[in-house]
Amino acid sequence: SAVISQKPSRDICQRGTSLTIQCQVDSQVTMMFWYRQQPGQSLTLIATANQGSEATYESGFVIDKFPISRPNLTFSTLTVSNMSPEDSSIYLCSVGGREAFFGQGTRLTVV
Amino acid sequence: AQKITQTQPGMFVQEKEAVTLDCTYDTSDPSYGLFWYKQPSSGEMIFLIYQGSYDQQNATEGRYSLNFQKARKSANLVISASQLGDSAMYFCAMRDVAGGSNYKLTFGKGTLLTVNP
Secondary structure (H helix, E strand, O other): OOOEEEEOOEEEEOOOOOEEEEEEEOOOOOEEEEEEEOOOOOEEEEEEEEOOOOOEEOOOOOOOOOOEEEEEOOEEEEEEOOOOHHHOEEEEEEEOOOOOOEOOOEEEEEO | OOEEEOOOOEEEEEOOOOEEEOOEEEOOOOOEEEEEEEEOOOOOOEEEEEEEOOOOOOOEEOOEEEEEEOOOOEEEEEEOOOOHHHOEEEEEEEEEHHHOOOOOEEEOOOEEEEEEO
16 A cells, blocks of 8 residues: 655645645555545545646646646645635545555645 | 435444445446545545445455445445544545546545544
């Protein structure tokens, strides 16, 4: 089973600023996934990150707002850009594989 | 399109009793995977159990078992001997296995379980 370290675990940010969330996996994985969970809601996929290629974004999410990097097979970052209070959510990274494990999540509050 | 339905927004159970959390799904794919996750108030998503559509037996992991009824398209989670630490949100999810294990999950809306002492 993969161990996924995600940081920061939480942050409070000013509107208009950006936050970069990091996700480190203890083994090489082909795909990494970034999800958003708005307050009281279920998880929604933001994008799929494949090493060596552009991330694939779901409908309603754009690269300018949520740029993703995937420099190698064990690491990925998600940036939430030009934040507004509506971006206050839990952001989670995940890896593929039978059990589909998740990182610990980043609880973001934008004020 | 895949869809996951969890009809119980909240459930209550007495400590040491068993509880069943409902999940139904809809897919036209013959090959798929079903997952259950626990999300405590900390926000992390904890993997509990996985069932493949072609698995012959229902999945079990310790106190967790998955009651898989393929014809009814249901994948209910059974927690035996509930503990206070089981109080959390529980999510059912599905993955299109035809897309391989490197494919996204579709989640239900979740069920908030409260275990009473």
